Amino acid sequence: MKEREQGFFLLETILLAGMLVLMTSGLWIYRQGLYLCEQTRFEAAAVSLAESELAYLSYDAAQNENFSAGSSERWEYVPFSTRSAEGGGNFLIQEEVRQLAQASGLDAAAMGNVYLAEVRVCWQDRKNRERGVSLQKVICP
Numbered sequence: 001m002k003e004r005e006q007g008f009f010l011l012e013t014i015l016l017a018g019m020l021v022l023m024t025s026g027l028w029i030y031r032q033g034l035y036l037c038e039q040t041r042f043e044a045a046a047v048s049l050a051e052s053e054l055a056y057l058s059y060d061a062a063q064n065e066n067f068s069a070g071s072s073e074r075w076e077y078v079p080f081s082t083r084s085a086e087g088g089g090n091f092l093i094q095e096e097v098r099q100l101a102q103a104s105g106l107d108a109a110a111m112g113n114v115y116l117a118e119v120r121v122c123w124q125d126r127k128n129r130e131r132g133v134s135l136q137k138v139i140c141p
Helices: 010-063
Strands: 071-078 088-099 113-122 130-137
Touching: 010 071, 010 088, 010 113, 010 130
Parallel strands: none
Antiparallel strands: 071 088, 088 113, 113 130
16 A cells, blocks of 8 residues: 655645734734824824924913014924823924015004914934924914
């Protein structure tokens, strides 16, 4: 009696290949989810930074009689949480304040100066692409 040759059947090999493809695609989806979670943290921190800068500019314009147009930029490290494991990110904050031309139909003495403040917050993602958030606000001191 001749013994059967031992080895894998074609069906077993196809099933193994299918399981490997499913596991690889599951890991890829998980990695993309982590990347999107990280991007969401950076975007939320950038929007929060931009909103706080616009609020400060509004406050400064209301309190300071010598408020004037201009621009500035600076780097700032922002922690994402009080827990050290959460990490943080470096952001470039660019501010630009421009004085708007007075409308002819309005009483210029009653309106005073009107400014347009724009704050742009930039960062680099994991793939070294520049990302940014830009917010604008009209300031009437």
